[in-house]
Amino acid sequence: MGFSKLAQVYSRFNDESAYFDWITFVEQSLDKRPYTLLDLACGTGVLTEMMGALADEIIGIDLSPEMIFQAQETLVHPYSNVSFRVADMTQSSAYQWVEGYDVITCFLDSLCFLEDETQLSQTFHQVYQHLSERGQFLFDVWTPYHIRYGFNGFEYFDYDESTALLWESYPTEALEEIVVEHDLTLFIQKNGNLYERTNITLVERSYPLEVYMHHLTEAGFAQDDIQVYVNHGREIYDPSRHHETPRWFFRCYK
Template structure:
């Protein structure tokens, strides 16, 4: 069996290039309505865990909320900081690991979006992150996060059958192709993406990214949360708040500290 903790690649490599990340992520806000709904219900200050380049943090700050954004990748935080300056909003940006951070404060609402949960590849990683979340939650506070539902479609079928194309800032093009292999023994999907940059001057650059993603099954998730001191307040199968079923694309949980 492959030792999960001994990766032969940088599992965060795709996030070292925040400009390309933003290009591929541009316009995605399916998670905004539900996240904002819980924000209004619970109030601030907010902790955006694994905040990336600030996609949601910036929007929350523009709504008037006090936001702290934490991410392990310095390049993402630097990009987020630049965007905050451009947009004239104030956010407390922190470069830190979600498994080990200590902010010496608590929040009524913590959220972690875009399937970041899948980057915690072992139970030890998952539990370390949940311990930090629990430490930073107010007694009645809530933690919202999502992860892909381990359906046959998500596990075995290519996510984008038609390779997407993006227009680069200089007018060039970015072409992406992908392949994946799921190892059921360790519940890890080994994901390979090929990025081809076609520049206006005719130059071509290729980059290969390798990512390992961990899948957790619904009953396993319930046990993981329970034994790490959480109770589930709400569970959804998509961002439209439909119930979680065998064919749901996502598993979205809102949980709070179990007394």
């Protein structure tokens, strides 16, 4: 799993100031203060921790033990209501700690890293089954447009005093799914002028909006209880005006 290798530098090369847009989306979506919030694919837990003031109990889960280790190590704010655990969001065992969650989140295009529609469907089914009545599922995904055009020719380079990152992306298309392969090269300083090189490949995929709607309704969500937004929840999605939007933001009620 590429994220295991990336865990130690993941937060270092992310613009965490942008996370406030996701916090605003959550705040605007909440009808009342939730007792329990489950954050799927939480990574190193920065966004999970930022949501610490929004619910009585928050659990962040991730498939990568290395990511969860980093999350636990860097939990600095005095939120005793935030905890982290290793779990697979496609499986029922990932939801076992609370009988019914008031809010379940999955942000930063994490669902796009699932391997296929089967895993996407499994996740939606597990989320629906483990939400409380009128609980909310909040998530975002890259749009096919952005994967096809936004990542076309994408290159990124960054470095600090001990690490350098080279990132190149290559979009492709296969049947209904639009796929982008991210090739990352890390150089991490070990001793003196000695650097260790690590190559990581991450794959993301997105689907037409009707595919997401199909799997959500198949999981149990009523179509009238699924709302799709753009611009971090600031506008309702209008395909005639937002055909170039990079992300869809979903708000789903059970």
